[in-house]
Amino acid sequence: MIEYIDKNKLPKKELDDICEECKKNDKSVTENLILTGYKLCSSCRTSKTLFPI
Secondary structure, three states: OOOOOOHHHOOHHHHOOEOOOOOOEOOHHHHHHHHHOOOOOHHHHHHHHHOOO
């Protein structure tokens, strides 16, 4: 069963919307953190998927 994560219960540091790779402030960072567990923007997530190193 899927557990839903409440954004209000996560620490504020994790929800700062700053990508760990490129340090860009992007809304997709929080979405990707909830979906995958990594703080990556959609651009970095795509590049990591295509070119995993």
